Amino acid sequence: xxxxxxxxxxxxxxxxxxxxxxxxxxxxxxxxxxxxxxxxxxxxxxxxxxxxxxxxxxxxxxxxxxxxxxxxxxxxxxxxxxxxxxxxxxxxxxxxxxxxxxxxxxxxxxxxxxxxxxxxxxxxxxxxxxxxxxxxxxxxxxxxxxxxxxxxxxxxxxxxxxxxxxxxxxxxxxxxxxxxxxxxxxxxxxxxxxxxxxxxxxxxxxxxxxxxxxxxxxxxxxxxxxxxxxxxxxxxxxxxxxxxxxxxxxxxxxxxxxxxxxxxxxxxxxxxxxxxxxxxxxxxxxxxxxxxxxxxxxxxxxxxxxxxxxxxxxxxxxxxxxxxxxxxxxxxxxxxxxxxxxxxxxxxxxxxxxxxxxxxxxxxxxxxxxxxxxxxxxxxxxxxxxxxxxxxxxxxxxxxxxxxxxxxxxxxxxxxxxxxxxx
Amino acid sequence: xxxxxxxxxxxxxxxxxxxxxxxxxxxxxxxxxxxxxxxxxxxxxxxxxxxxxxxxxxxxxxxxxxxxxxxxxxxxxxxxxxxxxxxxxxxx
Numbered sequence: 001x002x003x004x005x006x007x008x009x010x011x012x013x014x015x016x017x018x019x020x021x022x023x024x025x026x027x028x029x030x031x032x033x034x035x036x037x038x039x040x041x042x043x044x045x046x047x048x049x050x051x052x053x054x055x056x057x058x059x060x061x062x063x064x065x066x067x068x069x070x071x072x073x074x075x076x077x078x079x080x081x082x083x084x085x086x087x088x089x090x091x092x093x094x095x096x097x098x099x100x101x102x103x104x105x106x107x108x109x110x111x112x113x114x115x116x117x118x119x120x121x122x123x124x125x126x127x128x129x130x131x132x133x134x135x136x137x138x139x140x141x142x143x144x145x146x147x148x149x150x151x152x153x154x155x156x157x158x159x160x161x162x163x164x165x166x167x168x169x170x171x172x173x174x175x176x177x178x179x180x181x182x183x184x185x186x187x188x189x190x191x192x193x194x195x196x197x198x199x200x201x202x203x204x205x206x207x208x209x210x211x212x213x214x215x216x217x218x219x220x221x222x223x224x225x226x227x228x229x230x231x232x233x234x235x236x237x238x239x240x241x242x243x244x245x246x247x248x249x250x251x252x253x254x255x256x257x258x259x260x261x262x263x264x265x266x267x268x269x270x271x272x273x274x275x276x277x278x279x280x281x282x283x284x285x286x287x288x289x290x291x292x293x294x295x296x297x298x299x300x301x302x303x304x305x306x307x308x309x310x311x312x313x314x315x316x317x318x319x320x321x322x323x324x325x326x327x328x329x330x331x332x333x334x335x336x337x338x339x340x341x342x343x344x345x346x347x348x349x350x351x352x353x354x355x356x357x358x359x360x361x362x363x364x365x366x367x368x369x370x371x372x373x374x375x376x377x378x379x380x381x382x383x384x385x386x387x388x389x390x391x392x393x394x395x396x397x398x399x400x401x402x403x404x405x406x407x408x409x410x411x412x413x414x415x416x417x418x419x420x421x422x423x
Numbered sequence: 424x425x426x427x428x429x430x431x432x433x434x435x436x437x438x439x440x441x442x443x444x445x446x447x448x449x450x451x452x453x454x455x456x457x458x459x460x461x462x463x464x465x466x467x468x469x470x471x472x473x474x475x476x477x478x479x480x481x482x483x484x485x486x487x488x489x490x491x492x493x494x495x496x497x498x499x500x501x502x503x504x505x506x507x508x509x510x511x512x513x514x515x
Contacts, residue, residue, distance in 0.1 A: 051496035187482040256466045267441060276511040278500035284512070289442060291512035297444035305443055309434070309453060310460060312441040326467035333473045368459050 003091045003100075005110040006069040008037055018064030020178060025060055026116035028107050029070040030077060031162065032151040033057050036067075040153050041075040041085035041103075044279045044299030054151020055186070056120060056162050056179045063178045068116050072106030075301045076270065077124055077155040079103050080370050081363055082131070084303045089360060094136055094399055098357040101134030103127040107165050108135040117166075118175050122152060124160040125258050126352075126377025129389035132165055133352035133401025136391045138172045138418070139165045141377075143409045144384035145190040147176075148183035156265035157188075159258070159381040169390060169419040173198035176411065192409045201412040202419035207240035209417060211404075212345035214248040217376050221354040224395025229351045232392035232402045232421055239420050243349070246341045250333040251379045257330035258378035259371055260314050260323045266304075267311030273299065306367065335383045342407045347417050350376045352389040352401030376403060386411050390418040429457040 007029045014020070027033060030040045032050035034057075039045045053061070060067060074084040082105025083089040092100040093113035100109040104121025108131030111119045121128040123141035132139025140163045147162045154160075164175035180193030211233065218226060233243050275281035275295035284294040300308070314323035341348055355373060363370045380387045385405055392402035402421055406414040434454045438445045445453065494507055503510040 048500050051492055051499055184484060187484070250470075253466055253470050256464050257470075259460075260464055260467070271442075274511075275502060276509050281502035283502070286512065288512045288514045293439075293442045293444040296442060297446075300443065302449070305445070305449070306453065306456065308441050308443060309437050310457065313429075313437045313457070313461075314464075316437065316440065323464055323467065326470055329473055330467055330470045332475045333470060336473055367456060368463060371460075371463075 003093055003096070003109050003113055004088050005072055005090050005106045005113065005115055007039055007041065007072050007085070007087045007106070009069040010036055012036060012061070012067040014061040014064045014066055016064065018062060019174065020060065021064030023065050023117045024068040025065045026069055026071040026107050026110040026119040027057065027067055028073055028104050028119070028121050030073060030122060030153045031057060031120060032153070033067065033070065036070065038070065038153070039087070041073040041087060042299065042301070042304070043086040044273050046086070046280065048278050052151065055148035055183045057151065059179050071104070071110055071119060074103035074105070075304050076153070076266070077103040077122060077127055077160070078266070078303045078307055080126070080130055080373050081358060082106060083360065083364055084301055086301060091360070092135060092357050095357065095397070097359060098398070099134065099360055101131030101353070101357065104165065105131045108132050108137055108139065111135070111137050111165050111167060118171060119165040120162055120179070121165050122160055122162050123381065124156050124262060125381050126374045128163045128165060129352050129377050129387060129401065129403060130374070132389040134357040134399065136399030137165055137167055138169050138388065138390050139163065140172050140176055140388045140411070141380060141386060142176060142180065142411065143192070143386040145188050146180050146193045146386070146409065146411070148186040148189050150183055150185040154269045156262040157269070158265060159262060169388070169415060169422055170199050170202035172388070173202050173415045198411050198415050201415040203416060204420045204423050206236055206417055206420040209241040209347065210345045211236065211241055211243040211417070212246035212341050212348045213243055214246050214251065214341070214348060214350065216248055216251045217350035221351050222356060222395065225351045225354060225356060225400050228393035228395055228400035229402060233349060236417070236420055239423065241417070241420070244345070246345065246348070248337040248341060250330065250337040251375070253330045254334050254379040254382055255371060255375050257327040257334070258374070258382055260327035261331065263307045263311035264315050264324055265311070267308045267315065270304070270308055275299070303367070331382045334379050338379070338383045338385060346413055348405040350403045352376060352403040356395055356398040356400070380405055384408070386414055388414045388418045390421045392421055429454055429461065
């Protein structure tokens, strides 16, 4: 049976030479590819063919990579399981009765199943790290501003980054080396990443590394996940690292803050899909607003509508101070907690996901439960920090991911620490 | 529960603001879900005030003319065009 990892399977060849020559790469379907349809997992964009390449796609081609298709995803990146795709769910190659995680589930499944050597995903609240953990591969969410978002179909601009998924830490770091760096078409990019060599940092040397473990990230995790997590930390300790508990009280408010901010930004970003310039028009009668509203009723799935409506509500008169302004306070608090933690430790560690992969269909009926599964990943996006998910054993035959979070532009440190977990 | 319960009328109002039509089943379902989710968002009431130390700077570049999409490329995904323009529904 097919895993349904790809929405569009078509090959784009890169240049003849380069660091990724001979490598096949799956690209998440919210990243624009010139001449190759880019659907964002949505019926709204079923026939949309971008007239230009995203910066990361240009970089892939220049590096000699062969793009082998557009990977399945939760619609517009909204989901934790890749079940909200209008093109059907992707299956987890480790256990086909389970989800691959989301929203970059197609990217992670393609790599885990060997259907691509490498993949690009996007991470707004954990969407690279979650499927990497569920599929037993490596995923990196870069520091905000390290990788250009030009050509990424926006969901929540202040939170999302494009990043690599690979079978190994070194492979993920090498792909990050190709896509990192400033871009004059994305004003949020920084000079960091120019001439980077993150792959060289995958040397497994953790002698003297200090790891902070926030109790708030471990409490409430599934028992088998917690056992695998502590075993991985003991292994790092045996290699010369040391760990200590740290407290980050803010993270208990992070999920609420994340969803308020992400939904608010989504309600604004998705206003562009009007069925006139692009998107399904439906050809409805009536005035602009009526035709527009009908087209969006047809084109968007439930989770996307839910987030647009909740975001519109959170920004509406009378509720802005209660929800959006408070969420920004919580965001500053999370950032402050991380800043204080990094005064004492080099990296912060947690289970990537507090639970093993869900059964297909299990979480769809309860969106709030699905949102809570992101508790360990969303604080990283709120603080705009880098983080990696690396396989750290199993529970009942299902993969467990270890998340290592670094200070701003501390990609080398998390790559080094994660490579020791592979030893 | 939230202290701002959302009824079906309020869901219809927000859907109208967001320009998304909903069918009646969706209105009922969303009203029920919103109460749960907004109730959960009430946890933000306990967030303390935090000094924000971000030094925000505007990032500017010279406003120089450069190549963009051709008119044909810009129109390539439009359902309807006329004389090189996008054609939309009437505005009133």
